[in-house]
Amino acid sequence: MKISCQRESLTSAFALAASIAPARSPKEILQNVKITASGGKLTLTATDMEVGIRLELSEGVEVETEGTALLPVQRTMAILRENNDETLTFETDDSGIKVTGSRSKFKLPGNNPDEFPSVDGFDEAKYHVLPTRLFRSMVKRTVFATDSESSRYALGGVLLELEGESVIAVGTDGRRLARMEGKGESVGEHGTTGTSTIVPTRAIQLMERALDDKDETVDVAARNNDLLLRTSKAVIYSRLVEGRYPNWRQVFPQRENAIQLDMTVGPLFAALRQAAIVTDHESRGIDFTFADGTLKLEASTADIGESQIELPIAYDGESITLTMDHRYVADFCKVLDNESTFIMEIESGAAPALLSTDDGYGYVIMPMARDR
Incomplete structure (x- = not known):
């Protein structure tokens, strides 16, 4: 693989992907971001096995040789932030990854990208289309009220209720409760059932961070055990919190x-x-x-x-x-x-x-x- 990237655009994309990779993990391979160069664009994937992201970058990317590589999060992030070169070239060989700028050179060890877990894409026929502005408000106005330290795990996330045009987000810690509702569009008769579509607080915050202000809408698909969010450039996957949410309407x-x-x-x-x-x-x-x-x-x-x-x-x-x-x-x-x-x-x-x-x-x- 050999690619050239504008450093600033790569830095913002890499930082978002890197925020999902765990700082510590028994599986050291998860402390990497996988990059795939193909079709003139770069796909970055990262996961901690609970949350995953697929992020596409085409702006400022030139693919000379297609391929894949694993970039260690900590060292790569440090290079991108401290470096002053406008463009960086990434090239893999048998000994690792070379990162080269006009006035800098780095060599990083390379792990086998084939061993990196796959991250789901968005192939759903049923989903909800929400205005980006609404989804952002739903997160910001409810996520602060969740309780990640509670023994009641269901309170450690935001409940999403999507049914027809009605979309509702709820966050509570048992002492206060925040609810935001608005209107979306159901595609393929998509809808949630009951009170089990609870997205972990950290995951839904990452989803909000991934939103692009240029996008008027985002797609949200709830499945039995997970939830997918799609923007024009990214897909984020999250497992749902186990348990059932309290009957918030009674509150x-x-x-x-x-x-x-x-x-x-x-x-x-x-x-x-x-x-x-x-x-x-x-x-x-x-x-x-x-x-x-x-x-x-x-x-x-x-x-x-x-x-x-x-x-x-x-x-x-x-x-x-x-x-x-x-x-x-x-x-x-x-x-x-x-x-x-x-x-x-x-x-x-x-x-x-x-x-x-x-x-x-x-x-x-x-x-x-x-x-x-």
Whole structure:
């Protein structure tokens, strides 16, 4: 194999593939990225046996001799990042891989690429077509609420429900729950069944990273034990989390007499950050008191001090105090623009708060017990 590549375009593609390769593994061969030069383009594959990627690169690639090679992740990444040459040439022989630039030469050992595990391509006849922008929002607005440390493995991923035009993503750690819904297109009557299409948190984050802003849509195919995502340049495969997801619909409050308050992200987030100054890891609760046209945020920690921040709101009803973990409210604010508006629905100090936007995003926060 002999190829020449523009270093910058290869670096970004290699970095994405390399993020899947395990840093440590009993199978040392997995600590490589396999490159295949054929048909005037380069295909990069990597896997940790749970997640895999096939990434095509044609921009800035010249194939002189077709073939395959295994590039060790750590050393190759270091070369690509530290090197200043505009173009690099990769050439294999019996002794290994030569990497050559206009002012640099490297020699790396070569392993047998035939021993590298195969990574699935996208050959599905049934799948969902989703707007790229929607899929990106679905991931960013739910993945932070998952719980990778829980003994309930199903909480360590994002649930995807794809049925007809309806597409829903859900993330929860048992103390808060985020749900994002939108519309897609089912091809070949593709759909998920039950609550078992749970994509591991790390895998769905990698999928979001692989999205190309130039692509208007992405294809998603759910199978019995895995999920495939296809963009114009990449296919990512992930095994699903074992187990069944909790009935998240039961968590969403269905109440007739709840108070709905129109809020803006920026002012609330600013007030929240101020109130949180006197909190610590042990004392994370902030009292949200709604009364007399004001939202009052109060925090108190014995060794640190007290805070009280007021925010004008359109509410003049009975006083309601709800204690919430400030980190959970902050997470909601972080995934929205400061100018975004939302509805905060409250009922009592013992009932969960529901925060929702008009573009299909809903977020439930369970109340904390008040210390005072």
